[in-house]
Amino acid sequence: MWLLVLVVASTMTSAPTNASGWTRPPFTPLFQYQLQTGSRGPGGIDSTLCATTRVASPCLTPRVIDIDLYGPDGTTPDVAAVRALHARGVYVICYVDAGTWESWRPDATRYPRALLGRPNGWPGERWLDIRRLSTLLPILDARVRACARAGFNAVEFDNVDGYQNSTGFALSARDQLRFNESLAVMAHRFGLAAGLKNDVDQVSVLDVLFDFGVDEQCVAYHQCGPLRGFLERGRPVYDVEYRGTTASLCSSIPRGLTVIVKSLALTSTPWGVCD
Numbered sequence: 001m002w003l004l005v006l007v008v009a010s011t012m013t014s015a016p017t018n019a020s021g022w023t024r025p026p027f028t029p030l031f032q033y034q035l036q037t038g039s040r041g042p043g044g045i046d047s048t049l050c051a052t053t054r055v056a057s058p059c060l061t062p063r064v065i066d067i068d069l070y071g072p073d074g075t076t077p078d079v080a081a082v083r084a085l086h087a088r089g090v091y092v093i094c095y096v097d098a099g100t101w102e103s104w105r106p107d108a109t110r111y112p113r114a115l116l117g118r119p120n121g122w123p124g125e126r127w128l129d130i131r132r133l134s135t136l137l138p139i140l141d142a143r144v145r146a147c148a149r150a151g152f153n154a155v156e157f158d159n160v161d162g163y164q165n166s167t168g169f170a171l172s173a174r175d176q177l178r179f180n181e182s183l184a185v186m187a188h189r190f191g192l193a194a195g196l197k198n199d200v201d202q203v204s205v206l207d208v209l210f211d212f213g214v215d216e217q218c219v220a221y222h223q224c225g226p227l228r229g230f231l232e233r234g235r236p237v238y239d240v241e242y243r244g245t246t247a248s249l250c251s252s253i254p255r256g257l258t259v260i261v262k263s264l265a266l267t268s269t270p271w272g273v274c275d
Helices: 079-087 133-150 173-189 200-206 225-232
Strands: 031-034 064-068 091-097 100-102 116-119 125-128 154-158 193-197 212-216 237-241 258-261
Touching: 031 237, 031 258, 079 091, 091 133, 133 173, 154 173, 173 193, 173 200, 200 225, 212 225, 225 237
Parallel strands: 031 064, 064 091, 091 154, 154 193, 193 212, 212 237, 237 258
Antiparallel strands: 100 125, 116 125
């Protein structure tokens, strides 16, 4: 059974507010990543879910949670979940896939065929030509606006490392930087903190623009080092591992990094924390 592991070497509990209005997420071990809605809780998100630990402990519920923009029907922003989570004092991050097209999204028909590249390995997803900013950014602008109107605190932009993948387009590192920088500016324009997903090799440039990082398997791939740029700027990094257990990971996580272990399904459970 998969367990969720979270570690952070910081006593910081409050989230700093930027002068322009957005609030960065706090450093906390109580991070939850749930991109699939379930049958419990408003909007399919159980805000009362208790974490499991290796020893007996009081009920530990999420302090920061990353959920999809849309609720159980797949077309309506998950306002019910955001309100319920906020009522419990939870910081809520809005998941937005920026770098690939998803066939099931309500705005899928807005993407011109010329933007669509090769499949990225997930059913119904294809890489996007991120060089076409004038066409792509207005579509994403509408999504980020929906995150803000739904009451989210931040937005996490996924699949923003296409230049390192076989997309079907001749994307350069510079193309990726231009696109990612535009996303950070977009989030801030709507009063949301901006989260960078993966793209570890460009963190040294982007950590000044993005307010936090979400990474996948930096421990497994021995790629956590570059993420220290975020931590040194006082910006948290939430790493998701798909292999391992609390016993194998809790003692070897880099200082200051929050690490979770989940199944690829990214449902609410299992969810456990390092004790």
